Amino acid sequence: MSKSEIFVKAWALAKAGAARFGGSSKDYFAESLKIVYANSHVYVLDIQTSHNRPAWCARITGLSKHYGFKREFVGAYGSGRWSLKDGVYNYGRGKGDADNFVIVNKGKASFVYDDDVKLMFA
Structure with a gap:
């Protein structure tokens, strides 16, 4: 998975977290990036x-x-x-x-x- 694909998926996950739990997607981005990166090595x-x-x-x-x-x-x-x-x-x-x-x-x-x-x- 390329870096741009990782970031696109991380932003999508962050936006979903913000929609579900409230707040800004920026607040969720760091953790979302960790999650997507950990799952990208397959x-x-x-x-x-x-x-x-x-x-x-x-x-x-x-x-x-x-x-x-x-x-x-x-x-x-x-x-x-x-x-x-x-x-x-x-x-x-x-x-x-x-x-x-x-x-x-x-x-x-x-x-x-x-x-x-x-x-x-x-």
Whole structure:
């Protein structure tokens, strides 16, 4: 998201805050800018899916003795498109495809191996 888009969204949010709670939109602009800026750093993960191999994505929150990683699934199973905020994610297509990992930091993605992720949570 460009700086001008961030500012346009921040002013719109500030105006909505002023309309709802009273006061001037200038009073709400600083907080609105923080909110919009925090939500502007997303990475869109797009995976090609098929009827036989629906896609899935999960945020990794730690290590698990039973499954290897503790995961929180993101969005709908099978969609193939997710907006990811900062964090470590595991994604794949169909059953048994769990060897894909991505680290998202400030809207930029780094694709890594499972050993790198295990070291992060060790």
